[in-house]
Amino acid sequence: xxxxxxxxxxxxxxxxxxxxxxxxxxxxxxxxxxxxxxxxxxxxxxxxxxxxxxxxxxxxxxxxxxxxxxxxxxxxxxxxxxxxxxxxxxxxxxxxxxxxxxxxxxxxxxxxxxxxxxxxxxxxxxxxxxxxxxxxxxxxxxxxxxxxxxxxxxxxxxxxxxxxxxxxxxxxxxxxxxxxxxxxxxxxxxxxxxxxxxxxxxxxxxxxxxxxxxxxxxxxxxxxxxxxxxxxxxxxxxxxxxxxxxxxxxxxxxxxxxxxxxxxxxxxxxxxxxxxxxxxxxxxxxxxxxxxxxxxxxxxxxxxxxxxxxxxxxxxxxxxxxxxxxxxxxxxxxxxxxxxxxxxxxxxxxxxxxxxxxxxxxxxxxxxxxxxxxxxxxxxxxxxxxxxxxxxxxxxxxxxxxxxxxxxxxxxxxxxxxxxxxxxxxxxxxxxxxxxxxxxxxxxxxxxxxxxxxxxxxxxxxxxxxxxxxxxxxxxxxxxxxxxxxxxxxxxxxxxxxxxxxxxxxx
Amino acid sequence: xxxxxxxxxxxxxxxxxxxxxxxxxxxxxxxxxxxxxxxxxxxxxxxxxxxxxxxxxxxxxxxxxxxxxxxxxxxxxxxxxxxxxxxxx
Amino acid sequence: xxxxxxxxxxxxxxxxxxxxxxxxxxxxxxxxxxxxxxxxxxxxxxxxxxxxxxxxxxxxxxxxxxxxxxxxxxxxxxxxxxxxxxxxxxxxxxxxxxxxxxxxxxxxxxxxxxxx
Numbered sequence: 082x083x084x085x086x087x088x089x090x091x092x093x094x095x096x097x098x099x100x101x102x103x104x105x106x107x108x109x110x111x112x113x114x115x116x117x118x119x120x121x122x123x124x125x126x127x128x129x130x131x132x133x134x135x136x137x138x139x140x141x142x143x144x145x146x147x148x149x150x151x152x153x154x155x156x157x158x159x160x161x162x163x164x165x166x167x168x169x170x171x172x173x174x175x176x177x178x179x180x181x182x183x184x185x186x187x188x189x190x191x192x193x194x195x196x197x198x199x200x201x202x203x204x205x206x207x208x209x210x211x212x213x214x215x216x217x218x219x220x221x222x223x224x225x226x227x228x229x230x231x232x233x234x235x236x237x238x239x240x241x242x243x244x245x246x247x248x249x250x251x252x253x254x255x256x257x258x259x260x261x262x263x264x265x266x267x268x269x270x271x272x273x274x275x276x277x278x279x280x281x282x283x284x285x286x287x288x289x290x291x292x293x294x295x296x297x298x299x300x301x302x303x304x305x306x307x308x309x310x311x312x313x314x315x316x317x318x319x320x321x322x323x324x325x326x327x328x329x330x331x332x333x334x335x336x337x338x339x340x341x342x343x344x345x346x347x348x349x350x351x352x353x354x355x356x357x358x359x360x361x362x363x364x365x366x367x368x369x370x371x372x373x374x375x376x377x378x379x380x381x382x383x384x385x386x387x388x389x390x391x392x393x394x395x396x397x398x399x400x401x402x403x404x405x406x407x408x409x410x411x412x413x414x415x416x417x418x419x420x421x422x423x424x425x426x427x428x429x430x431x432x433x434x435x436x437x438x439x440x441x442x443x444x445x446x447x448x449x450x451x452x453x454x455x456x457x458x459x460x461x462x463x464x465x466x467x468x469x470x471x472x473x474x475x476x477x478x479x480x481x482x483x484x485x486x487x488x489x490x491x492x493x494x495x496x497x498x499x500x501x502x503x504x505x506x507x508x509x510x511x512x513x514x515x516x517x518x519x520x521x522x523x524x525x526x527x528x529x530x531x532x533x534x535x536x537x538x539x540x541x542x543x544x545x546x547x548x549x550x551x552x553x554x555x556x557x558x559x560x561x562x563x564x565x566x567x568x569x570x571x572x573x574x575x576x577x578x579x580x581x582x583x584x585x586x587x588x
Numbered sequence: 589x590x591x592x593x594x595x596x597x598x599x600x601x602x603x604x605x606x607x608x609x610x611x612x613x614x615x616x617x618x619x620x621x622x623x624x625x626x627x628x629x630x631x632x633x634x635x636x637x638x639x640x641x642x643x644x645x646x647x648x649x650x651x652x653x654x655x656x657x658x659x660x661x662x663x664x665x666x667x668x669x670x671x672x673x674x675x676x677x
Numbered sequence: 678x679x680x681x682x683x684x685x686x687x688x689x690x691x692x693x694x695x696x697x698x699x700x701x702x703x704x705x706x707x708x709x710x711x712x713x714x715x716x717x718x719x720x721x722x723x724x725x726x727x728x729x730x731x732x733x734x735x736x737x738x739x740x741x742x743x744x745x746x747x748x749x750x751x752x753x754x755x756x757x758x759x760x761x762x763x764x765x766x767x768x769x770x771x772x773x774x775x776x777x778x779x780x781x782x783x784x785x786x787x788x789x790x791x792x793x
Contacts, residue, residue: 088651088668117681130664133651141654148655263681281659285595285624288658292623300623304597304658311657315664365622379661382590386663386675411714418714452791453712456743471738473715474704474780484714492709492790494716496780498758504690505758505778507704520680525690532692535702535720 088132095134097125099202111200117263119335120328124201127323130315138210142217149221149305156298157228166294167362168233168571169562172425174226174299175235176356177287179424180252182222183243185306187256188271189215195264204323207316211272214309225302233567234557235424242424245539246551247530248352248416250480254527255349259342261523265324266338272317274342278383280310281375282350286357286366293365318383325390332391337519340395344512347401348479354409355416358438359430367441368409376401397512403488406442410450415484417457418469422544424553426562429458449491466561472531477506477524478513485509501525589631590675592662596625602656604643605635612636624658632662632674694777701777703770705735708782709790712742716780723771727764730781744788756782 086094102110114121155161165171189212196208230236243249259270288303321339324331354368366374384394413427420427430438435454438446460467473482487495497508501521508514517524533539540550553559557566572578594609596602598620606625609616616629627633640648650671662673680686694701697720706716717738721730731750739745755762757773758780764773775781 088666113683116683131651131666137651141651144655263683281661285659289622289624304623307658308597308654308656311659312654314660318663378591379593382592382661382675385590389676411711414711415714448793452793456712456791467712467741469713469717469738471717471719474706474718475715482715484711486711492711492792494706494708494711496706496716496759496782498780502688502690504693505776505780507778507780522680522686522688525688525692527691529692531718532696532702535700535718536692536696537698 091134092129092132095136096129096203096206098206107200111198113198114200114264117265117334119265119324119331121200121324122327124199124203126326127201127203127319129203129207129319131312133207133210133312135206135210138213142214145305145308146217146221149301152301153225153228153298156301161296161298162229162232163574164295168567169360169426169428170294170296170362171229171233171567172235172427172562173287173290173356173360174229174296175233175239175425176352176360177299178222178226178236179239179242179246180249180352181283182219182226183240184252184256185215185219185222187260189213189219191256191260191267191271194260195267198264204320207319211309211313211316214306214313218306218309221302221305225298228298232570234554234565235426235567237554237558238424238552241552246422246424247419247475248423248481250528250530251352252349254480255345258345258523265320268317268320269324269335269338270342270345272313273321274317274339275346276310276313277317277321278343278376278380279346279350280307280314281379282371283353284310285375286353286368286371289365290357290361290363293363294361321387322390325387325392336392339392340397340512341516341519343395344397344516345479348481348513351408351412351481355412358409358441359413359427359434362434364437369405369441372401372405395512397510400488400510400512404485406445407449407486407491410438410442410446411484411486412481414450414453415473415482418467418484419473419482420561421468421559422548422551424551424558426560426565426567428562429454429461445491461561461563466563468560472534474507475529475531476509476513477527477529478508478516480527480529481509483507483509591628591630592633592660592673592675593626593628594633594660594673595658596627597656597658598623598625599656601652604640604648605653605656607643608639609633609635612639632672634670634672637669692778697777701770701775701779703730703775704778704780705730705738706780706782707739707742708784710739710742710744710785710788712791713739716782721770723775724769726767726769727773727775728766730770731766744785744790747788748785749787752786754784754786756784 192208192212192215196205196212199205226236243253259267262270284303284307288300291299324335357364357368417427435451457467475482483494485495487493495510497511497514499506499514499518506517534547540546548555562568602625606618609627613629613633616627616633619626637648637650650666653671660673662675665672700720701723702718703721704716704718719734755764757775
């Protein structure tokens with residue numbers, strides 16, 4: 082047997098597959114990696130710390146898939162959906178499939194494009210592997226959730242909803258923004274800010290939460306995907322280091338992208354904060370705790386490491402520190418207001434959950450949120466569940482309804498405004514306004530859900546026409562959990578008291 | 589010195605890895621969380637091929653970490669004989 | 678500042694007033710009353726009297742609030758796009774200086790919202 086190459090040599094041999102083109106100059110073959118102003122002197126300095134090569138890639142991905150599908154089959158064969166903590170939990174999965182899985186597909190497309198456009202072949206090969214990973218993620222997620230689709234509402238038209246429904250424009254517009262940027266900005270947006278800094282806040286709580294609530298199918302696809310994410314994180318960090326080391330002129334550009342994309346990602350993750358604190362019947366940790374561990378502690382260590390290049394923590398970090406006490410409660414309130422137009426159920430927490438929230442948020446929950454939530458709960462119990470009858474003003478940048486408060490006054494909505502080309506644009510916060518002000522041409526043509534409804538582009542006037550355009554099964558996909566077919570089915574299957582009216586969706 | 593962390597799936601394949609980490613990184617803190625094991629250490633954390641192989645009784649390739657890895661915080665240094673995460677400051 | 682682009686980047690605002698079929702977008706917020714989660718947006722004709730905004734439009738969004746019935750409208754103070762503002766109830770939105778995508782906020786002295 083011939084001697085095996087060591088890992089470093091194997092990596093060089095298997096990833097340096099490019100050549101100097103001769104029929105056309107290199108800058109014509111790779112025309113899109115210079116216009117953003119990033120200066121690269123030596124593409125050979127690119128090195129993937131994981132030194133993953135295609136042969137090893139296929140081997141490990143194949144093994145991961147076998148393990149994953151064995152668990153998904155077992156879950157399905159054993160009616161695993163009956164072992165979850167409560168049917169309310171399933172709404173976290175709906176939000177994931179509607180909001181996150183389509184982003185995996187967009188990531189697949191984005192990395193495929195960067196895998197074509199970078200001049201350096203090391204970066205191209207790494208992006209191509211990530212592109213394949215992302216396609217695997219969306220496929221396994223759809224496959225994993227298909228079991229739940231047989232028994233619960235709110236799954237059936239996730240891709241149609243992703244492109245139309247108001248709260249899903251938050252993740253969709255985030256990724257559209259990244260995919261319409263240049264290749265280097267995309268790497269900072271998705272590879273670094275999202276994958277490296279924020280992905281832990283998305284996947285770890287979701288999947289640890291799934292395990293805590295008895296959903297082994299989701300844990301499996303989540304952690305199988307997450308093992309790829311670990312590789313993606315190194316790619317994101319390598320990309321940023323590479324840019325910073327190649328030329329000092331890159332530093333201010335990279336800093337601006339970090340500032341922009343950490344904030345954009347943070348706003349998308351505000352949906353996850355509500356999921357963690359409210360949708361999980363059993364919560365392994367609060368949003369605030371997750372933020373402290375995964376952003377303040379781990380992100381802090383990362384920024385210490387990047388300080389030698391002159392990179393600093395974004396100056397809005399202080400806003401996030403104040404907001405961690407409020408974010409999940411405000412977002413749950415927003416979703417609760419507009420549940421009539423959402424393909425998820427919301428509900429008011431019971432006493433045990435409210436007490437857990439008081440314990441996790443001793444300085445804010447009882448003071449600012451419990452009175453509102455108890456009023457809503459009393460109203461609902463008296464048959465008067467509050468649903469907003471109108472459409473909110475939405476932030477032009479993050480596209481979330483403007484339900485966030487001033488950093489120093491939790492009783493007052495934060496209003497920010499810019500004028501551009503004679504029109505006003507409204508924002509939820511200083512960072513969202515700053516992002517718009519830097520590139521107003523880009524954000525002034527954002528597809529804002531309320532405006533689109535008012536302009537008649539979403540099926541017509543009035544909520545029924547809009548919901549028909551969304552392809553909702555009315556009264557099943559939307560509205561409060563209490564009184565929903567999901568609730569009725571769950572009570573029937575589990576032999577619980579409560580309403581057993583409503584059709585059983587599957588038997 | 590900043591803290592590095594490593595999150596592994598709480599599965600059978602992780603056991604020899606966790607045992608090896610404890611041996612080679614005496615100051616590492618190992619915590620059980622739902623479905624995962626979270627390990628933190630000051631400055632750096634190393635997983636050595638030889639130690640894991642001794643623990644499991646079969647040859648363990650550092651790239652096998654991909655089968656059990658959930659997440660980590662730190663820079664990565666990987667070679668034929670070890671997998672290491674570290675902060676430089 | 679401008680978008681960095683590979684070619685011309687045309688400015689195509691999607692929400693110009695001409696796209697709202699004769700209406701303009703007006704947002705209304707009730708300060709400190711966050712049970713209604715955010716300022717609410719309405720497509721309204723520029724000729725609508727301010728009194729109709731108060732009497733017919735705002736209640737659709739805000740009347741579910743338990744403090745709504747207690748509002749003393751004589752005591753209410755208003756801002757328009759961040760500036761103090763005394764509306765002429767009989768005059769139209771346009772005559773009151775309310776433009777496309779204006780934000781109107783109102784404060785109800787003595788009514789502070791639902792807080793612990």
